Amino acid sequence: MNLLEVKHLKKHYDTHKAVDDVSFDIQQGSIFGLLGPNGAGKTTLLRMITGIFYPDEGQIFFNGQKFDPENDVQYIGYMPEERGLYKKMKVGEQTLYLAQLKGLSRKDAVQKIKYWFDKFDINSWYNKRVDELSKGMQQKVQFISTVLHQPRLLILDEPFSGLDPINSNLIKQEIFNLSQQGTTIIFSTHRMEQVEEICDHIMLINKGHKILDGSVKQIQQDFKQGLFKVGLGTMPNPAQMATYHFNIVQTHDKAFTVKMNEDSSTNDILLHFIRQDIPVTYFEEILPSINEVFITQVQQTENSNAPVAALPLA
Amino acid sequence: MEKIWLIIKREFFTRVRKKSFLITTLLVPLAFAAMIIVPILLSTSSSEHKLIAVVDKSGLFENKFPDSKGVYFKYVQNQPVDSLKLHYSELGYEGVLYIPDFDINRPSGFEFYSSGQASITIENSINKDINSIIEKKRMELQGIEPSKMDEIRSDVEVTFKNGKDEKKGSSWVSYGVGYASGFIIYFVLLLFGTSVMRGVMEEKVSRIAEVMISSVKPFQLMMGKIVGIAAVGLLQFFIWGIFITAIYSLIPLFFSPESMQAAAAQGNPAQTAEMVHRMREVIGSINWGLLVPCFVLYFLGGYLFYSALYAAIGSLVNEDASDVQQLTIPVTVPIIIGIMIMMKAVQDPGSPLAVWGSIIPFTSPMVMMARLPYGVPGTVPYWQLGLSFACLIGGFLGTTWLAGRIYRTGILMYGKKITLKEAMKWVVRKP
Numbered sequence A: 001m002n003l004l005e006v007k008h009l010k011k012h013y014d015t016h017k018a019v020d021d022v023s024f025d026i027q028q029g030s031i032f033g034l035l036g037p038n039g040a041g042k043t044t045l046l047r048m049i050t051g052i053f054y055p056d057e058g059q060i061f062f063n064g065q066k067f068d069p070e071n072d073v074q075y076i077g078y079m080p081e082e083r084g085l086y087k088k089m090k091v092g093e094q095t096l097y098l099a100q101l102k103g104l105s106r107k108d109a110v111q112k113i114k115y116w117f118d119k120f121d122i123n124s125w126y127n128k129r130v131d132e133l134s135k136g137m138q139q140k141v142q143f144i145s146t147v148l149h150q151p152r153l154l155i156l157d158e159p160f161s162g163l164d165p166i167n168s169n170l171i172k173q174e175i176f177n178l179s180q181q182g183t184t185i186i187f188s189t190h191r192m193e194q195v196e197e198i199c200d201h202i203m204l205i206n207k208g209h210k211i212l213d214g215s216v217k218q219i220q221q222d223f224k225q226g227l228f229k230v231g232l233g234t235m236p237n238p239a240q241m242a243t244y245h246f247n248i249v250q251t252h253d254k255a256f257t258v259k260m261n262e263d264s265s266t267n268d269i270l271l272h273f274i275r276q277d278i279p280v281t282y283f284e285e286i287l288p289s290i291n292e293v294f295i296t297q298v299q300q301t302e303n304s305n306a307p308v309a310a311l312p313l314a
Numbered sequence B: 001m002e003k004i005w006l007i008i009k010r011e012f013f014t015r016v017r018k019k020s021f022l023i024t025t026l027l028v029p030l031a032f033a034a035m036i037i038v039p040i041l042l043s044t045s046s047s048e049h050k051l052i053a054v055v056d057k058s059g060l061f062e063n064k065f066p067d068s069k070g071v072y073f074k075y076v077q078n079q080p081v082d083s084l085k086l087h088y089s090e091l092g093y094e095g096v097l098y099i100p101d102f103d104i105n106r107p108s109g110f111e112f113y114s115s116g117q118a119s120i121t122i123e124n125s126i127n128k129d130i131n132s133i134i135e136k137k138r139m140e141l142q143g144i145e146p147s148k149m150d151e152i153r154s155d156v157e158v159t160f161k162n163g164k165d166e167k168k169g170s171s172w173v174s175y176g177v178g179y180a181s182g183f184i185i186y187f188v189l190l191l192f193g194t195s196v197m198r199g200v201m202e203e204k205v206s207r208i209a210e211v212m213i214s215s216v217k218p219f220q221l222m223m224g225k226i227v228g229i230a231a232v233g234l235l236q237f238f239i240w241g242i243f244i245t246a247i248y249s250l251i252p253l254f255f256s257p258e259s260m261q262a263a264a265a266q267g268n269p270a271q272t273a274e275m276v277h278r279m280r281e282v283i284g285s286i287n288w289g290l291l292v293p294c295f296v297l298y299f300l301g302g303y304l305f306y307s308a309l310y311a312a313i314g315s316l317v318n319e320d321a322s323d324v325q326q327l328t329i330p331v332t333v334p335i336i337i338g339i340m341i342m343m344k345a346v347q348d349p350g351s352p353l354a355v356w357g358s359i360i361p362f363t364s365p366m367v368m369m370a371r372l373p374y375g376v377p378g379t380v381p382y383w384q385l386g387l388s389f390a391c392l393i394g395g396f397l398g399t400t401w402l403a404g405r406i407y408r409t410g411i412l413m414y415g416k417k418i419t420l421k422e423a424m425k426w427v428v429r430k431p
Helices: A042-049 A069-075 A091-101 A106-119 A135-147 A165-180 A192-198 A216-222 A266-275 A290-304 B002-016 B019-045 B081-087 B120-142 B146-152 B171-205 B209-213 B218-254 B257-266 B269-285 B288-316 B322-345 B352-357 B364-374 B382-410 B420-428
Strands: A002-013 A016-027 A031-035 A057-062 A076-079 A153-157 A184-189 A201-206 A209-215 A227-232 A246-252 A255-260 A280-286 B050-056 B071-075 B095-099 B111-114 B160-162 B167-169
Touching: A002 A042, A002 A184, A016 A042, A016 A057, A016 A184, A016 A201, A016 A209, A031 A042, A031 A192, A042 A153, A042 A184, A069 A076, A076 A135, A076 B209, A091 A106, A091 A135, A091 B002, A106 A135, A135 A153, A135 A165, A153 A165, A165 A184, A165 A192, A184 A192, A192 A290, A201 A216, A201 A290, A209 A216, A209 A290, A216 A290, A227 A246, A227 A266, A246 A266, A255 A266, A266 A280, B002 B218, B019 B218, B050 B081, B081 B095, B095 B120, B120 B146, B171 B209, B171 B218, B171 B288, B171 B322, B171 B364, B209 B218, B218 B288, B218 B382, B288 B322, B288 B364, B288 B382, B288 B420, B322 B352, B322 B364, B352 B364, B364 B382, B382 B420
Parallel strands: A031 A184, A031 A201, A076 A153, A153 A184, B050 B071, B050 B095
Antiparallel strands: A002 A016, A002 A057, A201 A209, A227 A255, A227 A280, A246 A255, B095 B111, B160 B167
16 A cells, blocks of 8 residues: 655745655665765655645545645655754754644553653653764654654654764664555665665655656666676686687676676576586676666766666666 | 644743853842942942041131031141141041132132042032132122022923823933833844854754754744743843842932932932932833833744844854855844834934834834833824834734744755845745
């Protein structure tokens, strides 16, 4: 079931098209990666989904109903990229205030705060002022105040910026936990290594257009270039390498990266080495990283200034 | 509605719990109390004996100086002035007054010696006493009897009455009350308007704004802040009102009427005595039942009118605080024009400038408060008061609408420097 359906969303500023005809669906309980370079329209898109901006055209459906910002914001937790807290307020009061603004009763909020503060072991911060905390500590408080009201849709814009590896891991773990409990998560970033690790599904946008959309695995399959790495017991002499099944792309210590020809198969490559009596120690397919896909796709749209169809590269 | 209530509560309590709130709230009544009490205390403390030696060569002044206000005169006949000048403080004198044997038609050569500069009070009273003694002597020589002179002196005061019921009024009182309330409104608009602006800037600079408006509407956030700060202001006025009334009614319990009179006589005697007298008259002659509610309404109306604009300005400012100065000019200038018209209006409350100034909402809170003490419907007809209120309500609805539209976009704009021209475009744009 789709928690969120976005249909032909458009938003213009003066002459600039921030979001231009973007459609996508997000499945309940999935982790959805929203990728794009700076200025691609990610923030504008997220602001429309959180009810901060109204779309010029298009519709948003939340939980099968037409999105009603007034009412539905209580089911959404949004941690914007430009985020902060009231510096002079005490940590406890602040989280309580933000939770109440999301519609929690005072009693409920106090209970939930206790749960999360225990979990992160930060009860001693309750009466500290926010500006007494380090940046990383503030980020933790920010995260807690975003998830406190148990949102059905959690939107995190660059959630790991400013966090050290230990705290990054802690938050990452919480993201997985929430996802397992059924929370749908939109994760917006331009840090690709995190995307591959965390997201089930990604969408890439640039200049307001959707460039591609699919599961991480599917995209890697779609964009793979027939590259394989072959480990060898002894390195063959160049004369032994003449074949039409593959070309050598790179030579390593006791290994080659090869590019398979289109009408060949992996067995053709293996047979080539076996026939020559060269021992094969390992054989693996090299899939493109999301980072590579991202860069090539963005560069292509930059060059053509128009959206390209999400076709696998030959 | 529940959310805006939460915002109002936060804005109110974070401010009220600050130390600075406690300090200003207590300090103002204290300053007011000090203004009344200090002169009284000074006059009572100066009643410790100040003895002045008088060396009178003319013989005219023997026992003629009145001992008053703690200053006593002692006539010293058989000591040379020069040695007295050297030893007066050892002998327990505050100073030495030397009166030569002078010509009654050309008096000169009077001298006063003391270790430090003689106080203005002593100087004034000695000069006055010497002159009146000489005047009396001259009258005697001319054959005029002092009692005749008293009969000739005139001391008429016209009683100004206004309205149908011939209520006794005084332009001095109206002037004072009008000026004070106009000035307080001016002060409040600037003070609380800036406070709203700083609050908005804080939200923008600390980057909480976007977090907040993912839960509440920008307009709710803005109005919550404006109303919360207004509540702080009203609470402060309320506390001041209680304090000031309490102090004013308690003063007579602590000080005898004589010491009040003494305090009055300490400064410029005639004027201060007059002031004390007038102060009592103020309580009776001003229509407080009309003035106090009007003050609260004009405070709220003017505050809502301007604070929304200040909020909009706050939303345009980025980290660079120097932008503030430039951006606030269009809001601050009308307030300053208002105070200038107010100063004219308080002198001539019926002039066209005053009338229009008290109707146009940019200046009406200040100017109308200056005119009201002159009397309703005498000086300010009901239609003017009504029109002024209507314009002010319309005005603040207009400014909050305008400001809300600028605010909702401005609060999310980071990094870029925003001009007012750009901001005006947002007014017509969809969010």
